[in-house]
Amino acid sequence: MNTAPPPIGAALPHESAHLHVTGEAAYTDDLPEPAGTLHAAPGLSAVAHGRIVSLDLSAVRAAPGVRAVIVAADIPGHNNCGAAVPDDPILADGEVSFHGQPLFAVAADTREQARYAARLAKVEIEAWPALLTVEDALAADSHVLPPVDISRGDVAAALASAPHRLAGTLHLGGQEHFYLEGQVSLAIPQEDDSLHLVSSTQHPTEIQHVVAHALGWRMHQVSCECRRMGGGFGGKESQAAQWACIAAVLARLTGKPVKLRLDRDDDMRATGKRHDFRIEYEAGFDAAGRIAGLKLLLASRCGFSADLSGPINDRAVFHADNAYYLDAVAIRSLRCRTTPYPTRPSAALAGRRACSPSNR
Numbered sequence: 316m317n318t319a320p321p322p323i324g325a326a327l328p329h330e331s332a333h334l335h336v337t338g339e340a341a342y343t344d345d346l347p348e349p350a351g352t353l354h355a356a357p358g359l360s361a362v363a364h365g366r367i368v369s370l371d372l373s374a375v376r377a378a379p380g381v382r383a384v385i386v387a388a389d390i391p392g393h394n395n396c397g398a399a400v401p402d403d404p405i406l407a408d409g410e411v412s413f414h415g416q417p418l419f420a421v422a423a424d425t426r427e428q429a430r431y432a433a434r435l436a437k438v439e440i441e442a443w444p445a446l447l448t449v450e451d452a453l454a455a456d457s458h459v460l461p462p463v464d465i466s467r468g469d470v471a472a473a474l475a476s477a478p479h480r481l482a483g484t485l486h487l488g489g490q491e492h493f494y495l496e497g498q499v500s501l502a503i504p505q506e507d508d509s510l511h512l513v514s515s516t517q518h519p520t521e522i523q524h525v526v527a528h529a530l531g532w533r534m535h536q537v538s539c540e541c542r543r544m545g546g547g548f549g550g551k552e553s554q555a556a557q558w559a560c561i562a563a564v565l566a567r568l569t570g571k572p573v574k575l576r577l578d579r580d581d582d583m584r585a586t587g588k589r590h591d592f593r594i595e596y597e598a599g600f601d602a603a604g605r606i607a608g609l610k611l612l613l614a615s616r617c618g619f620s621a622d623l624s625g626p627i628n629d630r631a632v633f634h635a636d637n638a639y640y641l642d643a644v645a646i647r648s649l650r651c652r653t654t655p656y657p658t659r660p661s662a663a664l665a666g667r668r669a670c671s672p673s674n675r
Contacts, residue, residue: 356429357417364445371437380428392531398553400621412619415584422565423631449593454652459621460650468643473608477599489591496545500559501574502566512539516555525556590615608643619654
């Protein structure tokens with residue numbers, strides 16, 4: 316007869332707790348590297364928006380230890396790592412759309428050599444005007460996705476008849492996910508035109524899908540593995556794909572394993588953040604504080620591409636009522652596109668030419 320106490324309510328150890336506390340838990344950067352592994356680093360834009368006038372990579376190619384350098388034209392398949400909408404290039408092609416956007420990538424014998432070489436690029440960018448805030452985007456009517464409206468009941472009547480009304484605007488700041496383990500991928504060429512990826516990602520299947528498209532391959536030619544992550548919090552759901560694609564393209568080009576681990580400063584500059592919001596509200600309520608009607612405008616700063624802004628903003632809408640049931644509510648959700656202007660600037664608006672290294 317089994318006399319063991321039921322597990323409900325019992326304090327059970329995490330399956331990897333003994334590995335975590337002893338330091339034996341292996342993350343992507345801890346795994347043994349195959350012989351001949353190259354290390355990659357991206358070259359990032361120091362301009363928020365503009366046209367790439369020239370990209371001189373001769374010093375990068377000649378730097379010690381460098382084995383390969385790629386630009387957008389070297390991607391054999393689709394130059395896109397967008398999760399839901401194909402609007403997010405792996406490497407900038409002709410136009411820069413945000414500060415920190417990858418322009419090229421380099422593979423070298425060591426990580427230090429790759430990072431050093433990436434800073435030798437001579438980049439000339441004609442700077443264009445940029446939308447930087449939610450207010451800028453609202454004024455320009457700039458959106459990554461169409462607005463969404465959801466309502467129930469007669470909000471105008473509920474507000475008009477409420478004994479008390481309160482209206483205002485508040486701002487919720489954005490957040491950096493700040494996972495302790497940064498973005499990292501190891502691409503290992505396999506037999507018969509195939510590739511194995513070890514990636515710190517919350518979505519291995521998406522990595523497989525996007526990398527296959529970038530290489531111009533079918534999905535069965537790419538496999539992706541993630542044993543564990545040192546944090547993600549949404550920051551490795553779709554954004555891990557870009558770095559996996561760069562590592563994979565370099566691995567296919569060189570025929571060698573390639574690891575790309577972003578330094579923290581590059582990670583903070585080049586990856587998207589949790590959205591900041593501008594919220595306009597008007598509420599009607601009685602003397603007891605019971606809400607009679609609520610009107611909300613949720614405008615979020617989505618950056619230059621859609622990424623996961625659709626479901627993130629949808630969740631903001633669906634959770635706006637919190638624990639309440641609201642008989643009369645109207646919510647408008649705006650997914651604001653920042654950085655580039657909605658249309659290319661005219662000659663009168665075009666800025667000066669900015670010459671800058673690819674990284675700071």
